[in-house]
Every structure is written in structure tokens, then in C-alpha cells.
Amino acid sequence: MPYLTDMFHDQNQTRPDPTEPPAPRPVGAFDPTALTDRLNARIVGQRNAVDAVVRAVSLASVGANDPTRPLANVLLAGPTGVGKTELVRQVAAELRSGPDDMCRIDMNALAQEHYAASFSGAPPGYAGSKESFTLFDRGAVEGDPYTPGIVLFDEVEKADTTVLRALLQILDHGELRLANGQQTISFRNSYVFLTSNLGSAELAARLRTPWARLAHRPGRAERRWGGETVVRRAIERFFDPEFFNRLDETVVMNGFDDRTAREVTGLEIDVVTRRLARRSVSVDVGLDVVALLCAQGFDPAYGARGLRRTVRAVLTDPISAAVLEHRPMGTEPLALTTRVVNGRVRVTCM
Template structure:
């Protein structure tokens, strides 16, 4: 099967219709895709730019045809958008945000799980079928659609499992244990995520000295440099050099700042209001409600996930209570108001109006 980059400049008669970020010739607009991803993955402009550059290299056909389209290691604390950026790319290049192969490396923590990558050896159940943890269609793609695979939390896998990935990352091919089949990764974007270094960063941030430095204006750049150095040291300590040498780019995600948290809450609140509108609920947001929701949910350690939990607990759950009660009373339409708590109390409340 020819690879995606070979098809970028080939005009085919009767080609497939446009799919998300792909146009009818199978090429894509890397800048437009990056711009749309940036609307959803907030506070990570440098990462989005790196994704754009990786797409441009593939679009131009300048990548190595005997390796995956691109191999990217995404590193940073939880809740900063590592998995979300893969989902957004899948939404652009494939049929939707969940249309990619995700391998949870935390489930491959034992040495014998290395067989899950290459399948059962000859003589064992499933060897002829070539079964493995991989979703082959999502990896190999199709004539105009690249594959995407995510090795999530790669540091949790056993070292033997990681070594089993070396050939895949280097040559873009995985030979199954039955000796009869291979899976090609040469038409796929390969992502790996890791939280290495995040615990060390969190401990340093919690120190009294660091809190004093963080309070000094203009020290954000120095703090990010320290974080990146901590992450790089953790990667060198954990991974063998030959493993890191097979990574095209290491993308270091920044933690969610309070300013970015405000934008994240606004994004998810807009989505929640649209969801409620489809359920027949109109929501009005009073001044101060958004900031109060940030106050309740902002946690630099847990990032956007903490904000999403606050939204579910303080907005969606009480609104659901009001909606169920309104339906019991045969009320045709429900209008609610999101407002900050009364003076002297923190948080937000939802009221029926």
C-alpha cells in the first residue's frame, strides 16, 4: 500500500470526498488545522506550532518513507492537553476525535505483556488471526487518510515492552509473532505521552523559595526553563538513549495558568450552555460567575480536569436537578441563572428564573 505522502500530490479520479482537515486531493492545510486545534487546546501555542511543523513536513513529502510519518513524545503534567491534542488531530484528519488507536501502557507493566504488542506466538490461541493490542485500520489508515496511534503514559510500561517498540519507531513496521503478518506504521502519526518530571516540578513549586520567586513579576520564562530542564533530566534518567534517539520531537507542555484556566472555563461553559439549549434549558450567566467558577476549580497540579470537575459539580449537576423537577411539573421550558454566591461565600450557584 502506498503511503500518505506519496498520495499528497497524486490526482486520482473519483477520489474520496473531503474529510475534516483533508481536501478532495488528500492534502491538508496544516496552518488551518493548527489554528482549529489551538482553539481547543489552550495555553499551548508552542506545542500547536510544533504540530503544524510536523504536518507541513509530511504534507511536503520530506519525511523518511521508511519510518512513521512523525514520532512525537508529549511530556507534561496531567490535564494540560496531551491526549486532547491527539484527539483534535484525529478529528481533523480522520472521522472523529476518538478515531485513533490508543494503547494504555499502564496495562503493560509486566514483562510478559510484551507479547500483547506482537500477538500470540505460533501454536498459541489467536496466533493465526494476528491479534494484538493494535487497531490495525486506525494505524495503517487508507488512501487519503493517515493513521494515528497513541502510546499513553509510556513510562508505566515494562522496559521489555519499551524495547519491543524500538523496531516499530525505527523502521515503521511491526512483525507479528506468528511470522506471517506485519503492521505498517509508515502511514501513521505516532504519539507517546509521559508525566515524567511532573512530580519533581510539583514538589519544587510547593517549596517556600519557589513561591517567593513565582511572586516576582517577569519570572515566568525562568520558571518554564527550569521546568523544561527538569523534564529533560527525567527523560534521560528513565529512557535508554536508543529509545530517545527514535523520537522526532519532544513536546514539553506548560502547566495551566490562571489566565488560561479562565479561557478553559469559558470554552467548556459555552459547550455546556449549548448542550443545555438542546435539552430545552436556557442558561444566563451573571457577572462574576465565570471568575467564581475558576476560583472553585483552578488547581495548577490537576489542570483542566479540575476545572471540568468543578463545572460538572457546580453547574451541570444542579441544573440537572432543576430540569428533572421541571419535567415532573410539566414545565415546557426551563430558564436558569448561573451567578456567584452571596458576599462572604465562595463558589457559584444555579437558580431557576
Template sequence: MQKQLQEQSENSLIKEEVTYDDIAEVVAKWTGIPVTKMLQSEREKLLKLEDQLHKRVVGQDEAIEAVSDAVRRSRAGLQNPQKPIGTFLFLGTTGVGKTELAKALAEYLFDDENAMTRIDMSEYQERHAVSRLVGAPPGYVGYDEGGQLTEAVRRKPYSVVLLDEIEKAHPDTFNILLQVLDEGHLTDNKGRVADFKNTIIIMTSNIGSHIIQERFEATKDIDSAIEAAKIDVIALLKQSVRPEFLNRIDDTVMFTPLTKENIIKIVGLQLKGVTKMLAEQNITFDATTEAVNYLANKV
């Protein structure tokens, strides 16, 4: 009888006690503040940052270290608390992990991979398109929708903002983004303020891919190759992005080309995700070493 009552109590829909976790979960839904932000000390989270990012991002040790150090510097009070947590420019060829690192940061720091807003800056190549970031003026189509950037941050104040292919944006775009980097907020077309002080802003660029490849093929010294490639690519980037904007970015991070070993490890991680997904459907999946190597060669 006692055992039945215990089972009944455990399966009851109504809890007799409200725990800290319950309160945190409700407040998180109301405010958009991640649950672990309230339950886990930020210090503890920041100390484990590299380890967590390495679980998802392969072959980019220098990039992970640079981002982790910059985030810790910001949260240690060495930066204006009214500005974004961190602003980064990710440089590198396509498919080396720039977007994946942004997703990993969102998942670990803000509890949710979806706590990331991706904006394709190639959609802002024309002057008339720039206003869409903060919302169309009164009388224009899209006025009621709000700004693509401001609305996203108002809805997710704790998030990663990914500005993809920044070099393709119209020069007027940087007037808006400069305000975010300088003041940490942006006012939309209806006078509402979007606060960026709890966001991480990441800009990516694939510009100079051939230069990066050449630099890394020319030397085995990774550090030298990174510095040389960074100097060359930034010089190229300054032709389309205002220098005063680049100077306000906390850190410019160069992603290295992937090795064969890196690709094999990435394939293994992807297959691990497939295995987990199929297991939820009671389907067993296993890949041999030969199969992993075969897939890696096809990449």
C-alpha cells in the first residue's frame, strides 16, 4: 500500500513543493533569460567554456581560445557593461566551423542553440534595404513588422547575433552597426529600444579564401600562417568595410583550413548525432571506421 502511494505521489501532475528549478524555468519563459544563467554561477560556466566548445568545433583551437578569452575579459568587468558581451570578426574559408562556433556559443552560454539570430548581409547590398534592420519608415511596406535586427534582439535579449558575409553589406549598414558597438543599443522605427548588452555579436567573412589557403600551404608554422593570413585578409576587407568599424571589434579570429584528421572527426560527430536521432525511433545505427573514412574522402 505504501509503495503504491509513493508511486502515485511521484506520478502526480501537481507537485507538493515548488523547487528552485521550477521557479527558474517559469522566470526563464517570462524574461528570455536562460535557466542555467540563474542556476549556475557564471564564473563556473566561463571556466568550462573551451572544453564545451571543443565538443562541437573541430580543429580550431586558436579560434576557440581567442573567443573564450575575449568573453571572459568582458565578463570580468574589463569592458563597458553597457556594450555587447563580445564582438568578433570570424575570417576563414567556407565550411571550417565559423557558424558552428556561433551555434556552440549560443547553446552553452544561453542554454539554447536557437538563441542565435542569423542575418544574411548579402540581403543588404542595396541602400534601400538597410532600413530593414531597424524597420521600414512610416508609410512603407513592412512598417508594422519592426526591424529584422532590433526585433530579434528584443525577443531574445540573451543571444548570439550572427551577421553573415559582412563584406557584402552596403556601406550605410555600418552606420547602424557602429551604434550597436559603441552604445550597446538600437532604436527601431517605432521608437522602441533593443538592448544588446547581453548579446554576443559575430560577423563572418569568406573574403580572401585563396589567400588563406596559400598562406597555410606555404608554411607549417600555424601561428605565422594565421598572422600573415589575417593581415592580408583585413587589408582586403578594408576595401569594402569601413576601417573605423573594424577597429571597434573586440577580436578578429582567423579559422584555419581543416586537415584530413579534422574532417574524419567531424564526420564522426555528425554520425553520432544521426545515431542518437535514430535511437529515439528505436533504430540501431553503427558506422565502421571504413565507412567514416569513405565519407570523409567525399567531403
């Protein structure tokens, strides 16, 4: 038996010194702050949705989730074009090999009852029952001991009620037993995301009223129009209570305001300039061009999709014409600058 002095000595040796910096995290450890920063840099104006996703990953990383259910069941709702699907893609890029490394089920394709067989497989006696054909990619769903699965049910409200009932066993038990009764797909190592546009039509109608446009101020529009209340009421009216109660979290994503529109426009411009930089074409885009793109392309009812169309038509098209004019062939470096002249983007060679 050790002496008491030896015991106290051992305790003092293992007690951390509060004046010293903490030990570095082991390689591969989950860092919620870093994940939050990276997602916020790619999905602008949606801090509440990013926080919900990081919270779900944090709970699963420490083993605080229910082992008999998926790692998380998160419903992302809100207006169209605000980044619901893109957020899930960025989560897949962080947790797996890339933004498309996930199992995405387009629920629009399951809008009729007889398509439910593609969800859970053909029942016994029907063609394909022995082969257990299903829409799910097992590798992307089940993952492995080091990599979780990512599953996205896109626009879940478009699916037939038969499909939604089959979805209940996934959300509740983390498993999908195929209709032939011979195989089971496990979702217990998966983050299950669902997206919904419920309430978008009513929100779009509100956003098109004159008083709504006048009241459109950064960070205040959603509260003034009651956008979150509209979406949550639409969700509660559509989904049965047993479905709604199986969700770990329901997040209503914010509609775009003027500040968010400018940030998204900057990101879209950055995508274009980086693509051209790979072809040795550098483009200087001025603030007047950014303002023009926001003025012509921003519509709160359509979110980022309208901006992308405008960037393509107003900015990318004259840039491509300038590249073909000044460098029809070859790969020598080319520097271009853009400015607004008479309401249009003019591109010149520097």
C-alpha cells in the first residue's frame, strides 16, 4: 500500500496547472467553433440553422444521442432559395468526402402511392423483391465507424402519405425494414435532414405587398412579417403529430434581407472569378457592379436563385464576350475590370 505522501504527490503531478494553456486537441477531434465558422462563411444569414446543425453534431460526437435512433432528425423549413439544401451539402462536405457524398432522396419523385415501392423495396411476390432494390445508397446512409452517414429527404411535403408513414420508422427506430422482410437498412449512424417549403407561398404573397418592401430592413423583416410563425403553423397543419414529434429539431431559416443579398452576391461573384482564375483570367469587380446585381436580381420571394440568374446574365455574359474578344485562343494571362455604364456592366481589358 502506498504512503499518503506518495498519493498526494501523484495527485499533484496529474492536476493541470491553470496558468498553462490547455493541451492541443488530438488530430481529428471535433471542433464545434471551427465547424460553425466554416458553415457561416458558406451559408450566410442563417446562424440559427447553422447552430442547430452544429448542436446536433456536437451531441452525437460525445455520444449523448439516443443509440436506437438516427444521430439527429432535423427539419429545415423556410422560403425557397435561402440555402436549406446547400446547408446539408456543406455538412456533407465537412463530415464526409464532399458536398455530394450523401444520400439525397427527392420526395417530388414519390408523390404517388405506387412509387412507395422504390422507397422500401418491392413487397414479396412482386418483381424485384428478392433483389431488394431501393432508392437508398447504403454506403452514404450507414457510413462506417469513422464517418457518419448523411441522408437528405428534400421537399418532404411533396411525398405521398404512404411514403411519410414509412419514414416514421426511420425517424423513430433508426431502421428501415424493406418490404420483402429480408433486409434492414440502418440509419443509426446517420444525420437525417428533411427540407420543406411549407408556408413559402404565403410568405411570398406577404413579401410582394408594398408595405412589406418598405419595411424590409436587415434583421427586422422576419419579425415584422411574422415569417417564422407562418412557416411553423403550416408545418403543424400539414404533418401529423406523431411525425412532428419524431423530429429532434425544427429550424425555420431566415428570408433574405438587403444585407444578406449583398453577401450572397459577393459569394456568387467569387465563384465566377475563381472559375475564371483557373483559366488565367483575373476579373476586378467594383462595388457599383455589386449594387447593380443586387438591385436587379434580389427578390425576397425567390432568395438566392434569382441572384444567380442575374449574375449569369448581367455579369458573366459580358465577361465571356470580353474574353473571346481579347483572347480568342491561347492561355496567356488576361486581366479584366468591370464597371457600370448606363445601367449595364461594361468589361474592359486592363
